[in-house]
Amino acid sequence: MKLNKLLVLGVAVLALVFTNCSKSEDATDNYSFNFGNATTGSFAGKIVDSNNNPVSGVEIAMSGLTTTTDSNGNFLLNNVTVKERFAYMTATKSGFVRGSRAVMPHDGINNVTIMLLPMNVIATVATGQTSTVTLPNTTKIIFDGAFVTENGTYYSGNVKVVLNHLDPRDPFVFDKMPGTLVGTRTDGSLSGMETYGMINVELIGDNNEKLELASGHTASVSMPIASNQLDSATETIPLWSFNETNGLWQEEGFSRKIGSKYVGNVSHFCWWNNDCSYVVATLKVIVTNSDGTPVNGVKVTITRQGGSTGDVLINLGTTGANGTLSAGVPRNEVLTFKAYSADGTLISTQLLPASSLMSRTVYVVIPVANKN
Numbered sequence: 202m203k204l205n206k207l208l209v210l211g212v213a214v215l216a217l218v219f220t221n222c223s224k225s226e227d228a229t230d231n232y233s234f235n236f237g238n239a240t241t242g243s244f245a246g247k248i249v250d251s252n253n254n255p256v257s258g259v260e261i262a263m264s265g266l267t268t269t270t271d272s273n274g275n276f277l278l279n280n281v282t283v284k285e286r287f288a289y290m291t292a293t294k295s296g297f298v299r300g301s302r303a304v305m306p307h308d309g310i311n312n313v314t315i316m317l318l319p320m321n322v323i324a325t326v327a328t329g330q331t332s333t334v335t336l337p338n339t340t341k342i343i344f345d346g347a348f349v350t351e352n353g354t355y356y357s358g359n360v361k362v363v364l365n366h367l368d369p370r371d372p373f374v375f376d377k378m379p380g381t382l383v384g385t386r387t388d389g390s391l392s393g394m395e396t397y398g399m400i401n402v403e404l405i406g407d408n409n410e411k412l413e414l415a416s417g418h419t420a421s422v423s424m425p426i427a428s429n430q431l432d433s434a435t436e437t438i439p440l441w442s443f444n445e446t447n448g449l450w451q452e453e454g455f456s457r458k459i460g461s462k463y464v465g466n467v468s469h470f471c472w473w474n475n476d477c478s479y480v481v482a483t484l485k486v487i488v489t490n491s492d493g494t495p496v497n498g499v500k501v502t503i504t505r506q507g508g509s510t511g512d513v514l515i516n517l518g519t520t521g522a523n524g525t526l527s528a529g530v531p532r533n534e535v536l537t538f539k540a541y542s543a544d545g546t547l548i549s550t551q552l553l554p555a556s557s558l559m560s561r562t563v564y565v566v567i568p569v570a571n572k573n
Contacts, residue, residue: 235391237285242306245277246313248292251377256294256317263290277310286483286527289380289448296320298365298401303381303448305483305529309497309522316376320403322361329357339462340366340400341423347415348404356412363403369396369427375516379443379472383529384450386478393529394450394476397438397463398424402470419466422473426461434458435477440465443472450474482532483560486517488524488540491566495524499548499565503530504537533557540565 248259248270255274260267263281270276281288283306290313292300297317304311326332328346335341342364348356367374374396375381382394400422404412414420426434436458441450456465456475463475484503488496501517517528530536533555540549549565 236287239282240285240306241280242283242288242311243277243279243309244281244288244290244304244306244311244313245275246302246315248274248276248300248315248317249376250297250317251319253316256297259292259294259297259317261290261292263288287383287448291445292317298363298403299379299445300377301379301445301448303383305527307521307523307525307527311521312519314376316373318365318377318401320363322405323364324362326360326362327358328360334362334364336364336366338366338368339423339425340364341421342400342402343421343423344414345418345420347418348406348412349415350406351411351413353416355415356406356410358407360412361405363401363405365401366424367396367399367401369398369430379445380448380450382450382476383481384441384452384476384478386452391449391481392452392478393481394441394474394478397426397430397434397475397477399472399474400424401472404470413469414467419468420470421464422456422467423459423462423464424456424475426458426463431461434463438463438475438477440467441474441476442467442469443474445471450476452478480532481529482556482558483527484517484530485527485560485562486520486525486540486565487562488520488565488567491568495522496520496567497522497524498543499524499567500541500543500545501526501528502539502541503553504539538563540567542567 248256250256257270257272259270261276263278266278266281268276268278286305288306289303292315297320300315300317302313302315324334326344328348330346333343348360350356367377384392384394386392406412437455439452440454440456442453443450456463467473486501488499490496497520499520503515518526520526535555536553538551538553542548548567
């Protein structure tokens with residue numbers, strides 16, 4: 202069966218499971234995923250632009266610590282206080298939309314890549330009148346003309362609109378998107394998410410001040426549904442906004458399926474995401490050579506069999522210096538697990554039966570000849 206690469210979950214990130222929007226029987230039990238206790242971790246990475254070129258001078262912030270990328274776009278932060286199953290960082294530089302990443306940390310160096318989107322103005326609209334902004338892929342926003350500054354003062358003038366849409370089929374979608382696909386439901390519970398497309402919107406005034414929708418006003422957001430998701434797209438889908446402070450998505454309203462698009466109303470602008478939710482469990486992977494030494498840089502994937510849009514390939518990331526990684530995976534689903542050496546050679550395939558456990562471990566032993 203052909204695999205649908207809906208969205209890859211990289212560098213040992215927390216949570217990416219693909220399911221439909223119907224409530225699973227697992228969601229009714231007492232299972233509850235949490236981020237664990239405080240710990241420390243080390244994080245290295247590379248910041249690139251949308252053409253995959255390194256970006257220097259990017260400020261990286263984590264848990265009150267900051268550093269700046271070098272001329273090659275690289276950074277390193279050691280001894281950062283994070284949660285056992287959640288670590289969040291932001292990447293900020295003028296001229297780019299703020300980037301971020303959330304990962305499930307492991308011992309040793311945690312490696313990440315963030316692809317910054319350009320702060321390109323695609324349209325200018327006027328206050329006091331209804332206006333429509335569209336992208337070539339039919340993403341559309343309808344404004345009613347009421348805008349305010351950050352301090353809540355009504356704004357009159359031109360409004361420059363920055364708009365980026367992320368298609369789930371984009372091979373770099375995980376590098377571009379903020380945080381990771383985990384969010385807070387309206388009842389306060391944590392949930393994994395399957396994206397059906399997301400947008401980022403920035404509103405800028407004549408004096409380059411940041412603008413927002415006026416209180417009590419909304420904008421209509423229309424996003425195309427990817428062709429490989431049309432059959433599984435439900436009539437309504439939860440709509441989520443991204444919280445740049447805590448690195449989590451927050452369920453906030455819903456979108457309706459109208460033809461081949463999802464259409465919803467939003468009361469403010471940031472990142473918005475149409476996503477189904479799912480119950481997440483933790484998979485720990487331990488990779489060693491046959492002599493017992495840990496293997497760094499082993500890429501791990503799983504395939505969710507017979508998902509909402511067919512078999513779904515999920516990239517869990519790569520092992521760290523101690524040969525381990527942890528990631529969110531489907532609970533109570535049959536999974537095909539594969540591990541690849543640094544050169545892309547398949548070194549292990551395992552069928553993981555459905556399990557209701559909160560967490561489980563997969564062991565991979567490879568020949569010493571494959572040691573990095």
